Amino acid sequence: MHTKISATDRAYRYAKDAILDRRYAGGDLISEGDIATGVGVSRTPVREALLRLEAEGLVRLYPKRGALVVPVSQGEIDDVIETRRLVEVHTALKAAGAEHEVREALARRLAGLLDRMRTEVEGDRQAFVLADREFHREIVAGxxxxxxxxLYDSLRDRQLRMMEEGIRTVSRMRRNIEEHDAILDAIRSGDPDSAGRAVQAHMDSAAQLLGART
Structure with missing residues (x-):
């Protein structure tokens, strides 16, 4: 049975994807009419969708003019990396300290995602990004x-806007896999200290890649 997606949800997803993919760049002023035409809906659900995006800090609304896509600031980059550290180190410690059966089940899921990342290093980069994101999400959700x-989902959405074209090279992707391997090994072996260090090292790499000051 298919769930019907509301007009507001369709407009929200359309506009948010365009912002995260940088089809709407920071500083762009987008009109309700542009989104309504792109989605094939009236302006009323578009207004509701833009209110949701404003609440998420992605746009700033200007009555009768449209919505300004909020540019990514250095402060936002720093905040995202700092908050990801807090969330992901904490949840990795919990994962590595869980009961053996729980750790093993998580490790199997993480290993499958790592295999997918290895397959896509020189293939579909979008598939690589999705597997990368799901690897971290499995640990957080655990x-x-x-x-x-x-909170993790919203942080990764924000980080998508920060990734400049060409920033994810093959060498960077391979390094990503090595860092994920270290996290997986620590969780599988039930070593919280090593898991925390591995996540910290991985976040150090992400901070360097994005130019964060944290």
Whole structure:
């Protein structure tokens, strides 16, 4: 049975994807009419969608003019990396300290995602990004804290806007896999200290890549 997606949800997804993919760049002023035409809906659901995006900090609304795509600032980059550190180190410690059966089940899922990343290093980069994101999300979701999982999702959405074209080279992707391997090994072996260090090292790489000051 297919769930019908509301006009507001369609407009929201369309506009958000365009912002995250940088088809709407920071500083662009987008009109309700542009989105309505792109989605094939009236302006009312578009207004509701833009209100949601404003609440997420992605746009700033100007009545009768449209919505300004909020540019990525250095402060936002720093905040995203700092918050990711807090969330991901905490949840990796919990994962590595979990019971053996729980760790093994998580490790199997993480190993499958790592295999997918290896397959896509010189293939579909979007598939690589999705597997990368899901690897981290599995660890965060394993904490059982839905608030942390929602926060992680919003952080990775924001980070997508920060990735300049060409920043994800093959060598960087291979290094990513090595860092993920270290996280997986620490979780599988039940070593919280090593898991925390591995995540910190991985976040150091992400901070360097994005030019974060944290």
């Amino acid at each position: 904490s059982g804290n839905d608030i942390l999982t929602g």
